Structures are given as structure tokens and as C-alpha cells.
Amino acid sequence: MASTAIHDTAVLTHHDHGHEHGHHKETFITKYIFSQDHKMIAKQFLITGIIMAVIAMFLSVLFRLQLGWPDKNFPILETFLGKWAEGGRIRPDFYLALVTIHGTMMVFFVLTAGLSGTFSNLLIPLQLGARDMASPFLNMLSYWFFFTACMIMMGSFFVQTGPASAGWTIYPPLSAIPKAIPGSGLGMTLWLISMILFVASSLMGALNYISTVLNMRTKGMDMWRMPLTIWAFFLTAILGVLSFPVLVSGVVLLIFDRSFGTSFYLSDIVVQGEVLPNQGGSPILWQHLFWFLGHPEVYIVIMPALGITSEVIATNSRKPIFGYHAMVYSLIGITILSFIVWGHHMFITGMNPFLGGVFMITTLIIAVPSAVKTFNYLATLWRGNIRFTPAMLFAIGLVSFFISGGLTGIFLGNAALDINLHDTYFVVAHFHLVMGSAAIFGMLCGVYHWFPKMFGRLMDEKLGYLHFWLTFIGAYLVFFPMHFMGLDGVPRRYYAFTEFEFMKEWLTVNTFISWAAIISALAQVAFLWNFFYSIFYGKKSSQNPWESNTMEWTAPVEHLHGNWPGEIPTVYRWPYDYSKPGHDDDFIPQTVPFSQTMSSNLPHDFEGNAESERIQQEWDSKYAADKVEQGIN
Amino acid sequence: MRLKKYLNIRWIASIMVMCALLVNAIPLSAQLADTSSTTASSSAGVNEGAADSSALKSASSEPLISTVVDTAASAKLIADFKPEKDFGPLYKSASYYVLLFFLVCVFIAIIGKVLRVYELSGELQGKKTKSYWQNVQGILFIVVLIAGLYGVYWSYTVQGAMSMTIAASEHGEKIDTMFYVTLVITTIVFILTHILLFGFSFKYRGSDTRKAYFYPHNNAVERLWTIIPAITLTVLVVFGFITWRSITNVPKEEQDKALKVEVVGEQFKWNIRYSGTDNIIGKRNFTLITPTNGLGIDYKDPKSWDDKLAGEIVLPVNKPVRVAVGSKDILHSFYIPDFRVQINAVPGMPTSFQFTPKYTTQQMRDKLNDPTFNYLLLCAKICGAGHYNMQAKVTVLSEDEYKAWEAKLPLFYNDDVKKQLQVAQQKMSSENNKVTLITKNNR
Numbered sequence A: 001m002a003s004t005a006i007h008d009t010a011v012l013t014h015h016d017h018g019h020e021h022g023h024h025k026e027t028f029i030t031k032y033i034f035s036q037d038h039k040m041i042a043k044q045f046l047i048t049g050i051i052m053a054v055i056a057m058f059l060s061v062l063f064r065l066q067l068g069w070p071d072k073n074f075p076i077l078e079t080f081l082g083k084w085a086e087g088g089r090i091r092p093d094f095y096l097a098l099v100t101i102h103g104t105m106m107v108f109f110v111l112t113a114g115l116s117g118t119f120s121n122l123l124i125p126l127q128l129g130a131r132d133m134a135s136p137f138l139n140m141l142s143y144w145f146f147f148t149a150c151m152i153m154m155g156s157f158f159v160q161t162g163p164a165s166a167g168w169t170i171y172p173p174l175s176a177i178p179k180a181i182p183g184s185g186l187g188m189t190l191w192l193i194s195m196i197l198f199v200a201s202s203l204m205g206a207l208n209y210i211s212t213v214l215n216m217r218t219k220g221m222d223m224w225r226m227p228l229t230i231w232a233f234f235l236t237a238i239l240g241v242l243s244f245p246v247l248v249s250g251v252v253l254l255i256f257d258r259s260f261g262t263s264f265y266l267s268d269i270v271v272q273g274e275v276l277p278n279q280g281g282s283p284i285l286w287q288h289l290f291w292f293l294g295h296p297e298v299y300i301v302i303m304p305a306l307g308i309t310s311e312v313i314a315t316n317s318r319k320p321i322f323g324y325h326a327m328v329y330s331l332i333g334i335t336i337l338s339f340i341v342w343g344h345h346m347f348i349t350g351m352n353p354f355l356g357g358v359f360m361i362t363t364l365i366i367a368v369p370s371a372v373k374t375f376n377y378l379a380t381l382w383r384g385n386i387r388f389t390p391a392m393l394f395a396i397g398l399v400s401f402f403i404s405g406g407l408t409g410i411f412l413g414n415a416a417l418d419i420n421l422h423d424t425y426f427v428v429a430h431f432h433l434v435m436g437s438a439a440i441f442g443m444l445c446g447v448y449h450w451f452p453k454m455f456g457r458l459m460d461e462k463l464g465y466l467h468f469w470l471t472f473i474g475a476y477l478v479f480f481p482m483h484f485m486g487l488d489g490v491p492r493r494y495y496a497f498t499e500f501e502f503m504k505e506w507l508t509v510n511t512f513i514s515w516a517a518i519i520s521a522l523a524q525v526a527f528l529w530n531f532f533y534s535i536f537y538g539k540k541s542s543q544n545p546w547e548s549n550t551m552e553w554t555a556p557v558e559h560l561h562g563n564w565p566g567e568i569p570t571v572y573r574w575p576y577d578y579s580k581p582g583h584d585d586d587f588i589p590q591t592v593p594f595s596q597t598m599s600s601n602l603p604h605d606f607e608g609n610a611e612s613e614r615i616q617q618e619w620d621s622k623y624a625a626d627k628v629e630q631g632i633n
Numbered sequence B: 001m002r003l004k005k006y007l008n009i010r011w012i013a014s015i016m017v018m019c020a021l022l023v024n025a026i027p028l029s030a031q032l033a034d035t036s037s038t039t040a041s042s043s044a045g046v047n048e049g050a051a052d053s054s055a056l057k058s059a060s061s062e063p064l065i066s067t068v069v070d071t072a073a074s075a076k077l078i079a080d081f082k083p084e085k086d087f088g089p090l091y092k093s094a095s096y097y098v099l100l101f102f103l104v105c106v107f108i109a110i111i112g113k114v115l116r117v118y119e120l121s122g123e124l125q126g127k128k129t130k131s132y133w134q135n136v137q138g139i140l141f142i143v144v145l146i147a148g149l150y151g152v153y154w155s156y157t158v159q160g161a162m163s164m165t166i167a168a169s170e171h172g173e174k175i176d177t178m179f180y181v182t183l184v185i186t187t188i189v190f191i192l193t194h195i196l197l198f199g200f201s202f203k204y205r206g207s208d209t210r211k212a213y214f215y216p217h218n219n220a221v222e223r224l225w226t227i228i229p230a231i232t233l234t235v236l237v238v239f240g241f242i243t244w245r246s247i248t249n250v251p252k253e254e255q256d257k258a259l260k261v262e263v264v265g266e267q268f269k270w271n272i273r274y275s276g277t278d279n280i281i282g283k284r285n286f287t288l289i290t291p292t293n294g295l296g297i298d299y300k301d302p303k304s305w306d307d308k309l310a311g312e313i314v315l316p317v318n319k320p321v322r323v324a325v326g327s328k329d330i331l332h333s334f335y336i337p338d339f340r341v342q343i344n345a346v347p348g349m350p351t352s353f354q355f356t357p358k359y360t361t362q363q364m365r366d367k368l369n370d371p372t373f374n375y376l377l378l379c380a381k382i383c384g385a386g387h388y389n390m391q392a393k394v395t396v397l398s399e400d401e402y403k404a405w406e407a408k409l410p411l412f413y414n415d416d417v418k419k420q421l422q423v424a425q426q427k428m429s430s431e432n433n434k435v436t437l438i439t440k441n442n443r
């Protein structure tokens, strides 16, 4: 498992302050609202994320109605959308607003805050053996900034000109000029403000995660004994810290262009007969700044999901994760490489084609660590003893989506092929498989797996099964056909496919996709019911319901401020000693010392510590002798 | 959890169900009566809107050579926007669907309860139901694997056939070869990994009698499956890089030889300009844009004097064309799927794409056995409400036909225009000054 012991910086923080905290009188406000406890903050992130996901999903159903039945009216829509759906039909510019807000919410609020925010907060202290985050106060602020960002984004539905509608990538000049589209008025201003708050929130979160991981590990928890979840959260946080500020700089320049007459992104523009004075800017600059964040962002979204899956697959296959070191190195590889591939979103912007070629090389390199991870998952399943908890099903689903989406990425990463695929439904299919499906499955997987840790109760398994199969099949039915539309040259962000002759053959396919989408959306009711019902009425959970090795399951079910009563347990081994030969149980928690598992210790467990090896050898020979004796008697 | 007292889920849920049922039953009749009035007003509104937009459209396209395509399109816009009159059945069906969903939920709840009872009674008799459900999941994985593989086969053949168009340009064929190579490799990987993934899930589904095989790593295997993808990807990258360079890195003399056409996007149409006898497109300057000179062509540049505006793109077959792409307002994307051509239209930054059409429109019609086929230029970059309908017809003719067509295009820079331009420019420039002054003051 491990490189030579890494310094126990964590030891210093282990004074016993868990007890003091227990005596504080907590009010409703400090416990549920402005809580500084990482577990409560995790729950806040999770529930806000779920609500945002439901809203964003609802928006997607609205625009799927339009795409599936472009010539039908849905008078109900007019009832609650008013002028945006006059006559029961969504207006083209409002359609774009729906797509924009759907994308923004899903990518940033659900899959960044809802995923990293929830599980980093919950698991980093618990799996590393810390009492709380490095800065609980900053942690609380992080949530409230996020909450405010959500509210502002939602608020943009209530302004006269509607929400931002330039796509989730808000490319200027469209996003800079209110005359070009109504959503670029106040709606866009709100989008930008919301995004700045959101970035502030993620930065506070990420800095906290990094410092907690680096400084607050319990005794014995060196870096190479951290579960893969923690590695993933840690590297994700590093990605976020390095890339999110670039988005802010881009956003600030855009605000300047919009409100103060600068020309960072604008040049040579005549909108509806009005010659704008701006000169010398470049819309391409925005794309560089945006995608410098944007590509790391997609890995910010998928890496925690992969981390969660690693943990869940190992636990439920009752096997060590295959190639722990390779898994960590691929995560590190992905982290580094994801900073030098952003140009693959810009192959055909008119950027120097040679540069495009270079980005194509780096992009296809990043597929290698992704492939390694996939194969390692498969090898972990091989000869396992698989327990199909709902979490495990979602983890397997994630692997499937990650394979499919990763493979279509290979098409898109090839600049020559991207000429014909860029901005078509092929791209939509690609990123919904990797992000809309794989990462969401990672999140659901985490929710099912750590629900007992969060709420002390179990979710219903059978509803979980139903939820999984409907969603898994539904997602493929929705996104698989989109590849073919894209190959035929159907562009994305089209309000209707009725205006081009060659797109008409896809109308029935779109109706089918819409039905599949609606059914998958309804299947989420099974989850929502299960989740909220089980919080209050679920079966009480035992302390370690999945018989898992990681440290969070050594903490009592009842939530304590400070996580462990008394001293924090010490860690003696890596987190993946499942089904170790010679041991009775098929799991050995990280907190069990080798001295208690003499029958199952392996030579390399001691990392070259001569004294331990000698003791083990002595024990082994004695044990062998005993056996022989018994045999004789 | 003190909250529990206040949030009794059973109560809330049953109230919600009741409300939903009521909502379904009562307002139905009311809304049915209502619809006739809403229809009338809303259809009027929409029609007005449509009329407005068509007026706008023809106004803005007037100074250019107006084409049949244009007016036809706007007529179609109106026709398409007519809302259906009868909303009644729709309301009815919507409420049926809601009701249906509730029934399904109730059904699932009942099944859940039955299963619970069954399990409890089983447990009393000492049977284990846990492993039963494990087996069900395992088997479902195999079922889904088989159904999924068939589904993939079906969509490759049916939908794949729908999406595979003939590449109608020279480089397009290279792209397609590249595509097929990638498709074969990825499909193999896709199928193999899924067989393993779902197969393992089935084969190694849990049992109490077995223990998993402790197998933490195997460096040789890991090295193998790092190197194999790396090699495969290297091959694809090299192949792709060469193809990409051959498409985008056109030598200077080839560029000069190509026919020059300029296509400028604006919300929501394409403006097309031919370079005339000198095969050089005259300069353009956005500050010169007026209603008469929609592109802002700079007539101080003599190269622009022979330029011609057209309502559609017409190209000679088997001759390289270099399209200079630009934008008047915001980003657009010049995309002709049949030619495998796409390049963004960026305001303030000219871009270009060089390609060679291989088949005339007529040849394509024969090949496809579709007498109505046309090449189409679309916009692939989100650009506003009309993005989904920003098109232009592209016609490929034989060289002679093309020459005849091109010769018939009138020069834009004729005496009439010269006069108009002078007048307009004077007026516009003074107005523009005013406008900029005002906006400046406002800021």
C-alpha cells in the first residue's frame, strides 16, 4: 500500500474537544440553519441540490414537450408561464432560456455544489478521522453563498425580460447585447451575479477541503491510506481552486462589457441596424476563459462521482479496488491534463488550426487514464461477491455511462470529426452520457450509500431497484438516439426541427425521446419519495450497514458534534481489506490493527518494517506448528 | 428529529392525492368552456407576432437581391404558427395522464406492501428473501445486456442508416473514413466492456457461501491496459491530425486558385457575396452599414466594384471554393452537413473554410432518388429566437451552368446604388453621430 510513512501532522489537532461541544445549547437556528457542523452542511447542500435538480429536470420536461410535439399546444403552459407560452406554445426565446437555466443549474448547482458540496463535506472529516472541517465557519458561508446563488438564479424567472438565454456557456456577444435576445437584459445580469457568488462558494468549499485533507488526518492515515473518495474530492478541490477564478475574471470582463462600455469581447457589431461603437475585442477570448474553467469543470463534476463509485464498488464487490495506485495516478493524470485540453471546445471557432491540432493530441491523451479507471472497475467486479444494494446498481450504471460517453468523446476529441459534429446533437448525447447520466448516477449512488450515515436510517431497497432500472434504461433511451441525429447534422439548441426538410425524419424520434424523458423524470418520484420518507420513517440503520472498512462507519449513528465520542480512532491499514484470505469476516476496518488479524496478514502489509515482519514470522511458524500438532492428535 | 411531529408524510401525501384528484375532476369542465375565448385571443396574438416578424424580415432583406426562398419562408412561418383551435381534448388528455400516473404510483405502493407482507411471512418461516432479490438484479443485468445489444444493433442499422449521408465534398470522404475507423474501434470496445460489466455483475452476484477473491493489483495487467489504449489512441490521433491538417492547412497557391465567396451571418439570415471577375472580395467595414448597404461594403476599395450579391449559394462542381465567413452581429456557425463543412462566423474576426463539392445538386438527387433534395446551409451556433430557422439554399451546378448563373447576377455597385449610397451615407452618418452622442450621454 504505501510509500514510507508520511508525517502525522494530524496528531496535533487531536485534543479532546468533542466533549465540550456536546454541552453547548443548540438552538434551531444554529443546528439547522446557520450550522457549522460539516454533517449538517452536507445535508443542506444535498437537499438544496436535490431541489435544484428537480427544478432543472422540470425545465427539461418543458422543453422536451416543445421538441417532442412542435406543432401541438399545451394550454396548461400558458396558465403558469403566461406570455412565455402564449397559446400554449413555448416561445422560441423562452425555449432558449429554459435550456440555458437547465444547463446552468444542472452543471453548477446540482453536479458541482450538490455533489462535491455534499460528499466532500460529509466524508472528508468522517473518512479521515477529523472532528470537523478546517474552518467550519467558512464552510457555513460556502453553503449560504451557494444558497443565495440559487435564489438569484431562480429569481431571474421573475423578471420582465426573462432569464438568461444565451446557453449555459453564455457566449458573448449574444450574452452581452440585450438587443440581440431579451434574456441578455436583467436576466443575464442576475446570471452573472449568481455565478460570482457560486464561484465564491466553491472556492471557500475547496480551500476548506484541501486544508482539511492535508492537515487533519487522524493518526496513521497517511495519504496512501486515504480512500479513493477522498483522493477524488481532494483533487477535485484543487481543480476548482485553480480554474474557477478564471471564470470569475471572464465574468467580470463581461460585466464590464455589458455595463461600462468596454470592448473585451465586442468588435464590429451591428445589431438591428444600430452600429455599436465597440472595436478591438474578441468573442473568442471569452471562450478561452470560459473553457479554461469549463473543461476542468466537467472533471470537477465526474471525479467525485468516480471516487464515490470506487468506494461503493469495492465495498459491495467485497473486494479491494483493483489497482489502487493506478486509480490514484489516473485521477492525478486527469487533474493535470484537464488543464490543457480546453481548446477542444473551440476547434472550429476560427482559432489557429495548428493550435486545434495540439489540443486534439492532449485531448486524446486524457482518454487513457479514463480507460484505465474503467478497466480497473471491471477487474474489481471480476470474481467478486457482489451485493446489489441500490448504491451498487447505480455504481455499475455509472461505469456503463462513463464507457459510452467516454467513447463518444473520442469522436469529438478528433478535430477532423468535430467539424461535422460540433454543436450538433452528438455533443448533447456525449455530455449527457458522461455528465447528465454518469455523474448524476455517481451522486445518486452516494446518496443511497451514505444515507444511513446522514440520517441514521435506511432507504427502501426495492424502491431503489425500481428507481435504478427505470432511470438507467430511460437515460439510454433518451440519449442514445441523439447520437444519430447529430451525425445527420441536426444542430443543438434548435427550437423546433420543422423548418428543415432533412430534420423532419427525426420528428418521430424526438417524440419518442420526449416520452422516454418524461417517464424517466417521473421515475425520480420513486427516489424523492424514498428519500424524504426514509428521513423520517425509514428503518433504523445499524452502525455499519454495508460492512464497510472506511472510518465513517466507526462513528456512532447518532450525530455528535465532533463525530467520535472520546478519542478519534487510529488507522492501521488501507481501506480495501475486503475478503482477505485467512480472516473470518470478509472485511477488516481500517481501524483494526494488524496484531488482531495475525491469520490474514500479508508480507507487504508491513511496508518493510523489520520488527513487525519478525513478529509475524514467529506467529506464522508457531501457528503452523500448532496445526501440525492438531493434525497429529 | 423534532420536525417529524409537524411533517407527517402520510398525511401530507394523502392530502396531495386528494387535491390532485379534485383538481382533475373539477376544473376540467370550466376550462373546457374557457378555451374558446383563450384560443381566439392567443391565436390573434401569435398571428400578429408572425406578421410582424415577416414584415421585419422582408424589410431587412429588401436591399439585397430578394429571393423566392425568403418570401416563401416567411409565408411558411405564418402558416406554421397557426395554433390548433381545439384545446378541449388536450386538457382532458393531460388530466388523464396525471390520473394514470397516480394510479401507477398507487399500484406500485400496493405491490410494495404485498411484497413486504410476503417477505415478513417468509422470514417467519425462516426463508431468506435477500438472496432472491440479489438474483433478480443479476438476471436483470443479463436481460438488459441482451436487450441492449439488440437495441444497439437496431439503432445502428435503422437510425444509423437515417443518419449516414453521402459526403458531398472531397475532404468529407476523408472525414467519413476517419469516422468509420473510429466507429469500429469504439463499438468493439463498447460491446466488449459491456459484456464484461454486465456479465460479471450477473456471474459474481453475491452468495453467502462464497468469498470474493482477494486480488488488489497486478502490475503487468495494468500496464497492458494502459499501453493498449494509448497505442490505439495514438493511431487515431496521428490519423486525425493528418486529416485535420490536410483540411485546414491549405497552401497559399491553392487558396488563390479557389473560387472566393463571402457569407456573412446576421440574425437570422445569411448574406452571400460573390467576388466577381477579380476573384477578390472587396473590403467590408461595419461602420458603413446602412439599410441600403447591408453588408457595409467599402466602395472606396475598387476590388468591391465587381462584387455581386446573391440570394443563395451556388457553386461549381469539382472546383475548390474558399468561403470567407463573417458576422454582422453575434456568433453564428456556417454549417453544411452534406459537405462536412463547419466554421464559426465571428464578428470582428474573419474566418474561412476551403472545400470542393463533388456532386451537383442534380447528381445528389439522382443518387438519393429524391427529386426535392437540396444542400442546405444552417446556423449551428446559438444566436437567438430565429436560430432554428436560419438557413440558405446551396446549389451545386456544373461548371458551365454555374458560369451562366454567375453572369446573370447583377452588379450591386450600379449607378442607382451609387446615388442612393451617397445620400444614405450622408444621412446615416449624421444620425449615427447623434445616436452615439446620446448613448454616450446616457452612459
Ligand code: HEM
Pocket (backbone or CB within 6 Å): A169, A298, A299, A301, A302, A344, A345, A363, A364, A366, A367, A370, A405, A406, A407, A409, A410, A412, A413, A414, A418, A421, A422, A423, A427, A430, A431, A434, A435, A439
Ligand atoms: C474520454 C474523455 C473525453 C473526451 C475525449 C471528451 C471530448 C469532448 C470534446 C472534444 C467536446 C467538445 C465537443 C464539441 O463541442 O464539439 C466535449 C464536450 C463536452 N464534454 Fe467531453 N470528453 C470526455 C469526457 C467528458 C467527461 C468525463 C465529461 C463530464 C463529466 C464531459 C463533458 C462534456 C461537456 C459538458 C461537453 C459539452 C460542452 C458544451 O458545449 O456545452 N466530457 N467533450
Ligand SMILES: [Cu+2]
Pocket (backbone or CB within 6 Å): A294, A295, A298, A341, A342, A344, A345
Ligand atoms: Cu472538454
Ligand SMILES: [Cu+2]
Pocket (backbone or CB within 6 Å): B332, B333, B379, B380, B381, B382, B383, B384, B386, B387, B388, B390
Ligand atoms: Cu444561429
